[in-house]
Amino acid sequence: MERKELEAKVLELVAASYKKDVNELSMETSFKEDLSGASVQMVALVAEIENELDATLMLADASACATISELVDLVEEEL
Amino acid sequence: MSILDQLYEKAKQNPQKVAFPEAANEKMMQAAYETGRDGYIIPVLVGDAAELKRLAAERGYEESIFTIVDIHEEAYKNELIAKYVALPETRLKEKALGRRMEDPLYYSMVMQAVEEADVTFAGIDNTTGDVLLAGQMIIGLKPGISTISSIGLCDIPGFEGSEGSLLAVGDSAVCTNPNAEQLASIAISACDTVASLLDWEPRCAMVCYSTLGSGQGELIDKVTEALKIAQEARPDLAIDGEFQLDAAIVPAVAEKKVKRESKVAGKANVVIWPDLNVGNVSVKLIQQFGHADAYGPMLQGFNKVVCDCSRGAPVSEIKGNVVISAVRAAGDKK
Structure with missing residues (x-):
């Protein structure tokens, strides 16, 4: 999968898990400052990534990502 | 009679099926065996069946006390997956679930989610984080509850x-x-x-x-x-x-x-x-x-009883926590 395509897919999954409009999100969106989600939402996101992209992530690794861009990097490594 | 003795008695009146995904662990198998043999629970060992049978024999345990579930047996696994994905609001789809179920911890929780087991008891080999993640992913939180x-x-x-x-x-x-x-x-x-x-x-x-x-x-x-x-x-x-x-x-x-x-x-x-x-x-x-x-600590907030014991716990403490979690599961059914 091309990087751009992967970015778009991950943005879509983040939006669904955190119940945000995808247009409000970018690669620079910070999980802590902009999304302020609970761990439950990160669990939902990791599950969605497994379902849709066939990449199994460790929750600890995903939770350590500061931005969506870092999460895309992590998914890319797992694909 | 101490509170723990009272809970042991209560467990015996209505023994629950407890799934042990870390049953190969010596302390865990001993706790599962003794609580099963004495009638407090129905122990279900989840893992590599051949290995679990060999270990049980080596350790001198009667195999008949245990129900052993082989995670490599495809027919039962597929049956569990089909039942699980048919439940409302589950997170993982078939393929991802099948992959996760290669881990006995996830396998046990899927059994629990589809009511083939009443409790998942782990934490001796898995970290607390592993147990909490699996619990949130497979069992989920109770409606209206925002944290474990x-x-x-x-x-x-x-x-x-x-x-x-x-x-x-x-x-x-x-x-x-x-x-x-x-x-x-x-x-x-x-x-x-x-x-x-x-x-x-x-x-x-x-x-x-x-x-x-x-x-x-x-x-x-x-x-x-x-x-x-x-x-x-x-x-x-x-x-x-x-x-x-x-x-x-x-x-x-x-x-x-x-x-x-x-x-x-x-x-x-x-x-x-x-x-x-x-x-x-x-x-x-x-x-x-x-x-x-x-x-304790007794975990709460999950849809069903998930128990995480301390990694350094002695067998007596593990048995106490197994019994507590079984009584909770029986109480939840009321």
Whole structure:
């Protein structure tokens, strides 16, 4: 999968898990400052990534990502 | 009879199926065997069947005590997957679930989710984080609950509270710095836990350094906001505050400080700390100066009973926690 395509897919999954409009999100969106989600939402996101992209992530690794861009990097490594 | 002895007796009256995904572990298999042999639970060992059978034989255990589930057996695995994905609001789809189920921890939780087991008991090889993640991913949180948390049950010599020497306290182990919504969830979950485990009618006090406005500040505001959320979400429960600890559990102090009707003040049987700093320090104070036995932590907030034991736990402690979790599961079915 091309990087751009992967970015778009991950943005879509983040939006669904955190119940945000995808247009409000970018690669620079910070999980802590902009999304302020609970761990439950990160669990939902990791599950969605497994379902849709066939990449199994460790929750600890995903939770350590500061931005969506870092999460895309992590998914890319797992694909 | 101690509270633990009472719970052992209660477990025996209605033994539950407990899935052990770490059964190859020597201590875990011993705990599963002894609680199964003595009729407290029905132990279900989940893993590589050939290895588990070999280990059971080597360790001198009668295989007939165990139900052994082989995670490599495709037909049963597929049956579980089909049942699981048909449940409402599950997170993982077939392919991802099948992959996760290569891990006995996930396999056991799927069995539990589809009611082939009543409890998943783990934590001796898996970390607490592993157990919590699997629980959130497979079992999920109870509707309306925003965080996993825990309570402990303290048996305090000389304490004459509304349940004798017993007092349930939480959260002293899991949720570090709950916001108001999470604190409300901890209180609600704690009430449900003591009702299912002990058949208590919960009287839950949310404590801090103020009683009904005697102090002011943001630390108190969080507790009063949490109280409001909890009372609105579950008007059927007796949750009250904000109280200082003595006003919560000592009738004479409550009489002086709480000048209004309260089902809880002075007779709380559940105490909810404002954060983990308070919870951790308080439990250690109760243990050190009150010479109390503290049972737990019991995880709560999941849709079904998930239990995480300490990695250094001796067999006697594991058995106690297995029995506690089985009694909770039986209580949840009522």
